[in-house]
Amino acid sequence: MAQLQPVRGTHDILPDDYARFRHVVDTARQAALVFGYREMATPIFEFTDVFARSMGETSDVVSKEMYSFTDKGGESLTLRPEYTAGICRAFISNGLQQHVPFKAFGWGPMFRFERPQKGRQRQFHQIDVEVIGAAEPQADVEVISVAAEILRRLGILDKCVLELNTLGDPESRVGYRDALVRYFSSYVDKLSDDSRKRLEKNPLRILDSKDEGDRALVAHAPLIHDYLTPAASDFFKALQDGLGASGVPFTVSPRLVRGLDYYTHTAFEFTTDMLGAQGTVLAGGRYDGLIEQLGGKPTPGIGWAGGIERLVMLSDPQPAAPRIVAIIPIGAAAEAAAVTLAGDLRRADIAVELGYGGNAGKRFKRADRLGCAAAVVIGDDELAKGVVKLKDFKSGTEIEVARGDLLAHLKQDQLKA
RNA sequence: GCGGGGGUAGCUCAGUUGGUUAGAGCACCAGAUUGUGGCUCUGGGGGUCGCGGGUUCAAGUCCCGUUCCUCGCCCCA
Numbered sequence: 001m002a003q004l005q006p007v008r009g010t011h012d013i014l015p016d017d018y019a020r021f022r023h024v025v026d027t028a029r030q031a032a033l034v035f036g037y038r039e040m041a042t043p044i045f046e047f048t049d050v051f052a053r054s055m056g057e058t059s060d061v062v063s064k065e066m067y068s069f070t071d072k073g074g075e076s077l078t079l080r081p082e083y084t085a086g087i088c089r090a091f092i093s094n095g096l097q098q099h100v101p102f103k104a105f106g107w108g109p110m111f112r113f114e115r116p117q118k119g120r121q122r123q124f125h126q127i128d129v130e131v132i133g134a135a136e137p138q139a140d141v142e143v144i145s146v147a148a149e150i151l152r153r154l155g156i157l158d159k160c161v162l163e164l165n166t167l168g169d170p171e172s173r174v175g176y177r178d179a180l181v182r183y184f185s186s187y188v189d190k191l192s193d194d195s196r197k198r199l200e201k202n203p204l205r206i207l208d209s210k211d212e213g214d215r216a217l218v219a220h221a222p223l224i225h226d227y228l229t230p231a232a233s234d235f236f237k238a239l240q241d242g243l244g245a246s247g248v249p250f251t252v253s254p255r256l257v258r259g260l261d262y263y264t265h266t267a268f269e270f271t272t273d274m275l276g277a278q279g280t281v282l283a284g285g286r287y288d289g290l291i292e293q294l295g296g297k298p299t300p301g302i303g304w305a306g307g308i309e310r311l312v313m314l315s316d317p318q319p320a321a322p323r324i325v326a327i328i329p330i331g332a333a334a335e336a337a338a339v340t341l342a343g344d345l346r347r348a349d350i351a352v353e354l355g356y357g358g359n360a361g362k363r364f365k366r367a368d369r370l371g372c373a374a375a376v377v378i379g380d381d382e383l384a385k386g387v388v389k390l391k392d393f394k395s396g397t398e399i400e401v402a403r404g405d406l407l408a409h410l411k412q413d414q415l416k417a
Numbered sequence: 418g419c420g421g422g423g424g425u426a427g428c429u430c431a432g433u434u435g436g437u438u439a440g441a442g443c444a445c446c447a448g449a450u451u452g453u454g455g456c457u458c459u460g461g462g463g464g465u466c467g468c469g470g471g472u473u474c475a476a477g478u479c480c481c482g483u484u485c486c487u488c489g490c491c492c493c494a
Contacts, residue, residue: 005467005485060492064418082494110494115418118487119494126494194491210490269494280494307494330452364454372454379452393454 009114009122017312021125024154024311025107028127031150032105035142037129039105042086048076054085054262054290058201065112067122079111083128083305084287085294091132092296100133100299107308119278119310127311129284130303132291137235140266140286141242143302147270147282148248150306156314160270160281162249164240165256167204167267168224168232170289176227177203187217207255223254235265262290266302275310282306324351325410326367330360330379337378341388341403350410368393374413376406 006012013021029039048068055062067079080086087104096102107127114120129146131139151157167173180203188196192211207218243250258267267285284304291299329338342352353370355363367375377389388406391398401409
């Protein structure tokens with residue numbers, strides 16, 4: 001075991017894994033583009049205040065999980081623990097109000113000081129989709145549809161279920177919160193220690209407690225749906241109708257809530273039972289109060305984030321290796337010709353591996369291990385005749401090809417990278 | 418932050434009640450085969466047994482600390 005380890009909770013992504021990682025990002029990007037979203041990026045660190053104000057000072061993420069530091073100019077900065085706040089900050093900073101609805105796709109590393117587990121790292125990566133400046137439930141439908149389409153393209157939609165709920169508008173939420181506090185307060189002695197704390201800090205959270213005793217109480221707790229204002233109720237109905245029309249299956253989970261302060265109305269999660277305790281693959285919701293909280297004009301928004309590492313674990317070991325051609329020179333004179341030839345092919349977008357040395361046997365062996373589709377052999381005989389030998393690794397057959405015809409041959413064999 | 422289980426070669430692991438120079442398979446390198454890969458055979462390199470301390474004549478093995486991974490809680494993607 002090596003003594004020089006990466007920082008706890010961080011991992012190197014080596015080429016084989018990176019291929020799967022990139023496949024997830026590429027698939028997500030492509031699906032998002034199809035829905036009219038455009039890729040963008042924000043800095044991986046922001047003023048600490050951006051996250052503290054958006055997520056709430058008392059949230060667990062802000063109070064104990066942020067990588068915050070003071071830079072040499074004395075500013076308190078924080079490595080982003082999530083994407084939404086940064087996008088909203090960018091929306092305000094760049095005066096994008098005139099571009100609403102603003103539809104963004106992004107991805108990148110996030111940082112949280114948590115105890116690592118499988119599917120939970122201190123540096124992890126998310127794909128992210130946001131719509132800012134749309135108050136209509138149709139936006140919620142679209143945002144969730146993008147997520148479903150990404151999961152479908154990754155071939156893992158059937159390993160997930162979509163759980164859906166509403167937190168109502170602020171008015172609904174206040175009434176419901178009071179009702180919950182009243183209900184649970186009458187059973188304080190039966191609540192778990194954790195939930196007793198939640199009763200003061202974040203009573204909605206009791207609803208998704210994993211404690212057996214809590215669950216029994218939750219089963220008879222008031223439901224948000226009885227406290228929705230007519231407007232909030234209509235909104236939720238429209239969302240469900242829209243999802244039905246889009247062919248996105250879901251189940252309503254009245255106990256699904258959000259830990260972050262800025263969520264309103266829609267809350268949803270795509271979850272799986274294949275990843276142990278880290279079952280949430282992709283989750284999000286509506287955050288109509290966030291932009292204003294950050295200092296912008298009141299602007300509605302909705303979005304989600306998906307954990308790339310978790311998506312990778314669910315998806316199949318990925319994609320076909322690139323079709324590489326190995327050029328194998330034999331003899332000193334052929335070395336130069338091989339370099340020239342490699343340049344010609346690469347300019348035509350054919351992936352070429354030119355071994356650095358060794359005899360023919362070694363170079364063939366190496367080409368085979370790399371998974372090369374074919375080898376181009378060039379030695380003194382071939383040089384004299386102006387040809388190369390083209391060997392197909394799969395069939396083992398070898399043919400002689402004029403040097404001028406090689407490119408056409410390779411393209412015909414669909415060896416383009 | 419709390420509780421449980423782990424760490425022996427690049428990978429997967431074995432290693433007896435503590436006992437001499439710590440092993441296997443796979444992988445890697447070399448040769449058989451200096452103009453032809455996969456298969457086979459032969460040989461080779463590679464380990465401060467996670468790290469530090471303690472007990473002992475003797476520690477991979479027992480004890481303590483620590484670090485990292487892992488399972489669950491909290492929280493979250």
